[in-house]
Amino acid sequence: MEVMSSFFDNRPRFSPETYARIVLSELGISSFPIDVRSIVEKRGIIYAESDFNGINFDGALRRQNGKALVVINSGISYPGRKNFTIAHELGHFEIKGHNEREYFCTYKDINVFKPEKIYEYEANQFAAEL
Template identity: 30%
Template sequence: MRNRHLIEAKAEGLLQELGIHAAPVPVDRVAHHLGARIHLRPFDSRDVSGMLFREDGKPPIIGVNALNGEKRQRFTIAHEIAHLVLHPGKPLILDRQVKVNFRDATSSTATDEEEMQANAFAAALLMPKFLVAERLHHHLERDAHVADVDIVKRIAADFDVSIQAMEYRLTNLGLLSPA
């Protein structure tokens, strides 16, 4: 993916701007700082986990599927924040032109550059490299013989993210060997 370092830097810069130096990252606070409103509602399907709705002159709205678990909702908010920061959106005509980004089943298929960037930004926002490395060091210092699966579970709990998300993040940061 192009611009991975830029994406990491943008996410980290946003956290620094807000003075967030501990996990878990309060994604709702980040969204509000950017002027976005979060609406948690059940969607017709679990296939769409979120959307970003932008209309000129109005605050952006991050719609989050209430049918999904809390950890997925947190990732969805971070993903939509990424679209808000990185992408202008795609026009959609309702009764007037608006711009919408959807987080759906294709978001994680690694086929759409904007979706890959949004996922990378969301991971960097929720699991910033400097905090992940610090928590990893902390857990290893306490128990040097801990199994990889247990360390991933512990750090995932620290960041209030799924075990799978943390496993991907640790692997992408080069802090865990791929299984």
């Protein structure tokens, strides 16, 4: 399955919150709570969990050959933290300008809102909007 969004596209540049609202609108989601994992799957992104072999990562996004994969640390037991991490990685996928093939995000990346780490900051804003 090809992913619904491309990281090389001609979309206008919006705020992370606007990208989140666009995703909800495109999928017809208007009620809460939001099932972030189902959004990932509806966007054509493969979802998986891994212990990352003991490496300190909470989540990752990888793009390759027209496909995308979100991997979340299987050791995250708190549902709210897991959902935010999934939404954060989805933010890297959806926000125009987040063009890296891979994002590996630590707990600190996902839980600290620092504007000097602009891609992590924007992914956090996207996740918070969901």
